Amino acid sequence: MTVLVFGSANADLVFAVPQLPAPGATVLGEGVRSFPGGKGANQAVAAARDGAAVQFAGCVGRDAFAEVATAALREAGVDLSRLAVVDQPTGCAAICVDPAGRNQIAVAPGANETARAAQVENAALHPDVVVLLQMEVPAAEVAALIHRAKARGARVVLNLAPPGALPLDALRALDVLVVNEHEAEVLLHRLRAPDHGLLAAALGTALLVTLGERGAAFFHGTTTFGVPAFPVTPVDTTGAGDCFCGVLCAGLDRGLTMQQAMRRASAAASLACTRPGAASAMPTASETDALLG
Template sequence: MILDFGSINMDLVMVVAALPRPGETVLCDGYVTKPGGKGSNQAVAAARAGARVAMAGAVGDDGFGQVMRATLAKDGIDTSLIATSERPTGVAYICVDAAAENFIAVGSGANLAVRADQVPDDRLTPDTLLVLQMELPPEENWALLKRARVRGCRAILNVAPAAPVPESALRDLDLLVVNEHEALSIAGTLGLDISTPQAAAAALSHTLDLTCVVTLGGAGAIAVGREADFAVPALPIQPVDTTGAGDTFTGVLAAGLDAGLPLDQAMRRASVGAALACLALGAQESMPTAAAIDAALPRLGPNTPIG
C-alpha cells in the first residue's frame, strides 16, 4: 500500500507562443483547469500504474477542493486522510510554450495546513510505502518520516521542488529521487563529491545508506545503491507538455516497488511512464495506465551499468 503525504493543487494551464520574460505580458487564447500538485500527481500516477494508494493532504472548502477530492476518488485513491482547511485549495499557474517547456508558480493555500498527525499510527506499517515531496511544510514531512521509520515503513522522498533536507531526514529514507541539479545541491550541502550527478549520487548513497535515483530528462535516469549501479534510458518521444513527467516517474516507480518488482524493472516502468506523460497537455490527465506502460516497454532500450 502506498501512502502519499503531499500537496493537492488545481492547475491553471495556458499555452503560449513563448514564455514571458520579466516584466513582459504574453497573451494566449485561454486557459484550462487541470488537477495537479506534486503529491496528488504522484498518487494518481501510482494508482494508474496499478497500486493501492491513500492520499494524505488538505484542500479548501471550495469548488477546487471538491473537484480534487472527486478526481482522486475516481482513480480509486483513498481520500479519507485529506483534511478540509480554512485556506483555499492550492493553485498552480503553468505556462507551456511551443517547445513544451514550462514555468510554474504555486499558491500553496491549504497545503500549508497539512499536518503529520493527520496520519494515524495504524496507517504506518511495514507494508506501507510512504511517498513524500517538498510542497508541504517541511517540518511535517520530517515528523511523519520519523514516525514511519520507527514503525518499519519504507520511505521515498522526491526532493521537488528543490529545498534543503536535514541529514537526519535523509538517513530515514530508503530511496531518494532527485534530478541532477537537486543531487548536486544536496550532496554539496553535506560536503560530498559534486563533480558529476553520478558522483553525487554515489556519495549520497554511500554516506546515507540509501538508494539514490537521479532523473536526467531525455537522457533517462540512473540508480546508485548497495544493489544498484545502472542507467535506464528514456523512451524516444516528441513531447507536447513535460508538466508532471517527474511526478509520473516517481509515482510509477513507487507502484513498481510496492508490487515487489526489483529496482531495475520498476525504474524501466517509471521511465516509460514519464515519457508517455509528456504526450498530452496537463499533468494528471496525461498519466498512463499500467496497460499503456506494458505496451510501450518493448520500445525502451536496455539498462546499462554505470560503475
C-alpha cells in the first residue's frame, strides 16, 4: 500500500510578528526562520510520519532553497524518485505569524508551475495506492492525473487548496474532496448548492469539510458525521490543514474507516498547531497515538 502525493514543495520563510500587517502597513518582526513547506510536501511528510509508505512527485529549482524545500521529505523517508529539478527557482512562501498563531501567507510558485502529471507513470497508479493532490501546481496537470489515477483504480483524494477552477468532471471523478470552510463556500457558489450535503450530492463524491477548532464534517449520500478538534494552545496554524490531509490518507491507506481516519487526522492536525513551521511541525505516529490515548 502506498500514498502517492503530486504537488508543491516550497521553502517557507516564517516571520514572527506582534500583529498581522494591515494593507499598506509595515510591521517589525521578532525574527525569521526558514522551514520546508508547500502543500504537497507538507502532506507527504505528514503521511510518512504517520507510518505510510509515501512517494512524492513535484519540482524544485537548482538554488539553495531546494535543499530547504526537500529537507523534511528526505528526513521522513519519502520516495523522491519522481522529484524533478528544473531551471525555475524553487517555490517560496513568506508567512507572517502573530502571537495567537494566526497567519498571512504570500507564495511565489516558481518551479511548482512546471510540475507535470507525466512525472507519475501509469504503473504507479493502481488499486493499492491512494493518490493525494492539491492546487499549488497547474490545474490542468492536477485534472489529468485525477482522471488517469481513477481510470486505473486508485483511490483519489483532492485537497482543493487554494481554491482553483478545476473542471467539474475532474471533481466528480474524485473519491474524496477535502476543503476548508472558505473553499467550500467557493464551491457552494459555483454549483449553486444551498448546503454541504447537497454540494456532495451534486458532485457525487465524498465531501470532507475542515472546520478549524470545531473539527471536521463528512458528507456522502445519506451519511453525515463530524469529528471534534483536540484542544491545544496554538503556536502556528500554517500546516494544520496539510497535516490533516496527509494523516487522513495514511489512515485510509492502511484500512481505517473514514471516521477513524478523520479522528486521527484531527488529532495530528491539533498537534501540528503547537509547533512552528509546516512540514517540520508534523507529528509522528506515536505522538498522535498518545494524544488519542
